[in-house]
Amino acid sequence: MIYIFYIALSFMAVGMIFSFVRFVKGPTAGDRTVALDTLTTIGVAAMVLLGYMFQRFIYVDVALVYAVLGFIGVIVIARYLEGAL
Amino acid sequence: MSIMEIIGGILILIGSIFLFLGALGIYRMPDVYNRLQAGTKATTLGAMSLILGVGFLETSWMMKALILIIFIAYSNPISSHALARAMYKRGKYPLIYNEDKASYDAYREVVEPKKEEGRL
Secondary structure, three states: OHHHHHHHHHHHHHHHHHHHHHHHHOOOHHHHHHHHHHHHHHHHHHHHHHHHHHOOOHHHHHHHHHHHHHHHHHHHHHHHHHOOO | OOHHHHHHHHHHHHHHHHHHHHHHHHHHOOOHHHHHHHHHHHHHHHHHHHHHHHHHHOHHHHHHHHHHHHHHHHHHHHHHHHHHHHHHHHOOOOOOOOOOOHHHOHHHHHHOHHHHHHHO
């Protein structure tokens, strides 16, 4: 059973590396924001999975708060790029 | 190994593969809108599937996992929609647009009415 977690975590780690490369070299601000959104979502999923692996229930709460903060951040950045802020 | 653990493991594998494919789409796609589509839809499905798999593995976490799934299911499309609208209003148009086929892009006439009048 533990090997499934290792395989899933390595998939997510490679995905975070790809997304972070796009976050660094993205040509416009929108590309960076999309990459940041993807990084946040992968981070939430990884936090829940690691919380199960370590048997810590508090990680799910941390993941929920992190999802809320990432959502608000992306909305604020989008409003700023639109010019309405 | 019970039936719940098998279902949870399969859901976790599916979710991680979808997360990886979404990030690969972020890296490979040519445009902001293509990146939005790849990075939002696949990532939403992957995160929902993985969190549901963890909820199947540990049944007492199921309620909070469902809350997290519902939040991701409504927050991710909203943020991608706001970002696409912002990039459009900023002046970065999709790759499909060209000047001859202006009827493809009905939203552009809403965003830029002055340029349409000036062209007439």
